[in-house]
Amino acid sequence: MKTPNEIKLDEAAVLHYTYPKFFDLTSRRDRCGCKPTKEDVKRCFMLEFDSAAFIIASTVTEEEMHL
Numbered sequence: 001m002k003t004p005n006e007i008k009l010d011e012a013a014v015l016h017y018t019y020p021k022f023f024d025l026t027s028r029r030d031r032c033g034c035k036p037t038k039e040d041v042k043r044c045f046m047l048e049f050d051s052a053a054f055i056i057a058s059t060v061t062e063e064e065m066h067l
Contacts (some may be wrong), residue, residue: 004046006046006047009024018047018049018050018053019053022065022066024046024058025053025065026057028054028057029054029057029058032044032054034054036055036058036059037050037055038055041054041055
């Protein structure tokens, strides 16, 4: 297995959304065994937005996620 590389740029465009459907986010949340803390999600997620999405999906109601 290769170690993934994260590239950060000052200007970038999003060409692909990790969670195109609401179900994709809640499904990932329900399958992950990480605790919704910044420290624990580091073992499950490489990208900041994935970690943030998981923490939000794990700590707020579904109604709040839709806002």
